[in-house]
Amino acid sequence: MSVVHEFTKGFYKQNPVFKQALGLCPTLAVSNSVESALGMGAAATFVLLCSNFIISLIRKIVPAKIRIPIYIVVIATFVTIVDLAMAGFLPALHKTLGIFVPLIVVNCIILGRAEAYAGKNNVGLSIVDGLGMGLGFTCALLLLGAIREFLGNGSLLGIPILSANFEPVLIMILPPGAFLTIGFVLGFFNWLENRRAK
Amino acid sequence: MDKKYFVSSSPHVFANDSIPKIMYTVVLALVPAGIGAIYYFGPRALWIILIAIVSAVATEALLQKLMKRSLTAWDGSAILTGLLLAYNVAPSVPLWMPAVGSFFAIAVGKMVFGGLGYNPMNPALLGRAFLLASWPTHMTIFTDAVPRGGTVSGIDMMTNATPLNVLKSAQGILANPQQFTPEQTREAGEAIGKLYDSLDKLFMGQIGGCIGETSVILLLIGAAYLMYKRYIGWKVPFTFIGTVALLSWIFGGTEGLFTGNPIFHILSGGLILGAFYMATDMVTSPVTFRGRLYFGIGCGMITFVIRRIGGYPEGVSYSILLMNLLTPLLDRWTRPKVFGGRKKNE
Numbered sequence: 001m002s003v004v005h006e007f008t009k010g011f012y013k014q015n016p017v018f019k020q021a022l023g024l025c026p027t028l029a030v031s032n033s034v035e036s037a038l039g040m041g042a043a044a045t046f047v048l049l050c051s052n053f054i055i056s057l058i059r060k061i062v063p064a065k066i067r068i069p070i071y072i073v074v075i076a077t078f079v080t081i082v083d084l085a086m087a088g089f090l091p092a093l094h095k096t097l098g099i100f101v102p103l104i105v106v107n108c109i110i111l112g113r114a115e116a117y118a119g120k121n122n123v124g125l126s127i128v129d130g131l132g133m134g135l136g137f138t139c140a141l142l143l144l145g146a147i148r149e150f151l152g153n154g155s156l157l158g159i160p161i162l163s164a165n166f167e168p169v170l171i172m173i174l175p176p177g178a179f180l181t182i183g184f185v186l187g188f189f190n191w192l193e194n195r196r197a198k
Numbered sequence: 199m200d201k202k203y204f205v206s207s208s209p210h211v212f213a214n215d216s217i218p219k220i221m222y223t224v225v226l227a228l229v230p231a232g233i234g235a236i237y238y239f240g241p242r243a244l245w246i247i248l249i250a251i252v253s254a255v256a257t258e259a260l261l262q263k264l265m266k267r268s269l270t271a272w273d274g275s276a277i278l279t280g281l282l283l284a285y286n287v288a289p290s291v292p293l294w295m296p297a298v299g300s301f302f303a304i305a306v307g308k309m310v311f312g313g314l315g316y317n318p319m320n321p322a323l324l325g326r327a328f329l330l331a332s333w334p335t336h337m338t339i340f341t342d343a344v345p346r347g348g349t350v351s352g353i354d355m356m357t358n359a360t361p362l363n364v365l366k367s368a369q370g371i372l373a374n375p376q377q378f379t380p381e382q383t384r385e386a387g388e389a390i391g392k393l394y395d396s397l398d399k400l401f402m403g404q405i406g407g408c409i410g411e412t413s414v415i416l417l418l419i420g421a422a423y424l425m426y427k428r429y430i431g432w433k434v435p436f437t438f439i440g441t442v443a444l445l446s447w448i449f450g451g452t453e454g455l456f457t458g459n460p461i462f463h464i465l466s467g468g469l470i471l472g473a474f475y476m477a478t479d480m481v482t483s484p485v486t487f488r489g490r491l492y493f494g495i496g497c498g499m500i501t502f503v504i505r506r507i508g509g510y511p512e513g514v515s516y517s518i519l520l521m522n523l524l525t526p527l528l529d530r531w532t533r534p535k536v537f538g539g540r541k542k543n544e
Binding site: 167169170171172174176180183 | 305310313331332336
């Protein structure tokens with residue numbers, strides 16, 4: 001169990017979105033542009049890092065029977081911090097993400113890592129795990145956000161890439177586009193995995 | 199050994215129909231409406247039809263090659279999908295749109311699920327829904343259909359609302375008269391009256407609309423041929439159209455119940471095209487007797503609700519797509535009793 005492995009597993013091998021299919025609700029909802037994908041990824045990474053840290057600190061004094069409510073309280077604390085900080089410093093982004101910032105509380109990646117990892121491992125490894133998973137989640141969001149913004153708006157990070165003659169595929173930044181994109185990306189990763197196994 | 203000698207278990211029924219035979223017959227039945235479209239909308243309609251078909255067949259052949267499946271792009275199903283997709287776009291769309299729509303219809307509507315027979319939804323309608331959601335402005339600008347010599351560029355066309363568009367906005371005005379001037383309300387009433395007086399134009403197809411949906415008479419000729427050949431049944435189209443007619447007669451009027459004009463609702467929009475050619479798709483409609491009745495009724499209800507209350511003036515395509523998704527449930531729900539079998543609770 002090397003530290004490097006604990007960090008890198010979140011990017012591909014155990015990527016929360018593409019391999020574990022966790023946290024799909026925010027993934028589908030906020031991946032319509034690179035900017036909101038970045039904002040969501042950063043917020044979730046911060047919460048994941050801090051909650052993994054605190055939960056692994058207190059893991060030995062938390063009674064097993066009521067561990068879930070305690071984890072939720074810890075997570076909610078950090079989500080509140082993110083929510084208020086974002087509303088204060090990045091009001092435009094806060095408005096775009098809307099309800100999905102408070103909803104990080106119930107994001108199953110974060111609770112999943114608390115339950116499966118931070119509750120069982122020491123503080124150092126939990127921080128590395130939280131950071132790796134959070135960045136892996138951010139990468140997944142960025143990939144989807146880039147595909148959708150490029151096709152649906154002809155731009156990346158709000159900067160127009162394609163010529164004005166390109167008529168954007170509007171459906172890609174609408175909800176159906178999220179399902180189409182994630183379906184094809186998941187299919188691609190499965191295909192990759194199958195090829196590797198052969 | 200003679201290839202016609204098969205050893206198989208029962209049922210020993212021999213049908214002379216094959217997929218290409220059925221598909222090409224349906225394509226043939228759609229030809230009159232296509233000729234009508236070229237007559238009304240000019241040669242541009244022909245280009246759109248050809249591009250859509252070529253794109254559909256090319257996409258299917260390419261994907262079958264990539265997926266290492268046997269090449270069946272010429273079995274007619276891709277041609278039919280392309281043709282139906284072309285019939286479902288406005289005649290003024292840019293020429294790349296039918297190509298993109300056909301690609302989406304075949305790639306996402308059909309091949310992703312495993313090819314012909316595995317698609318849960320009608321691919322052509324899925325392509326149309328994709329185009330409508332992606333480029334709504336192109337898909338909802340309709341040109342008036344008048345016989346013309348026509349130019350290939352199609353610049354000489356006049357834009358005009360479809361009858362259902364006019365009806366929707368007029369009914370919107372009549373529903374809230376206090377928000378509009380008396381002049382506007384009077385005009386809205388007159389517009390509806392004019393629509394109801396032009397039923398002969400609707401029947402012949404001299405109206406604005408998608409390429410293949412306007413001419414009711416030409417579509418009916420093809421449908422009658424398909425019914426004679428027994429490739430489409432009566433249950434889905436008749437219950438579909440009947441439900442729309444009944445609901446529009448009861449709730450479609452502006453002066454209370456039972457004042458609607460069912461004939462207008464039957465003849466306008468894509469109802470005839472949808473009911474006879476797309477709702478009857480063998481893959482995506484139920485196989486049981488009762489299932490087909492429910493399927494048609496459901497399509498009719500959703501169509502009317504969208505036309506009367508929803509945001510779009512026309513709801514045939516969405517109603518068929520939604521009912522396509524219910525098809526497996528309808529089949530399971532209406533599974534006939536096994537002959538000689540008993541009910542469970544006996």
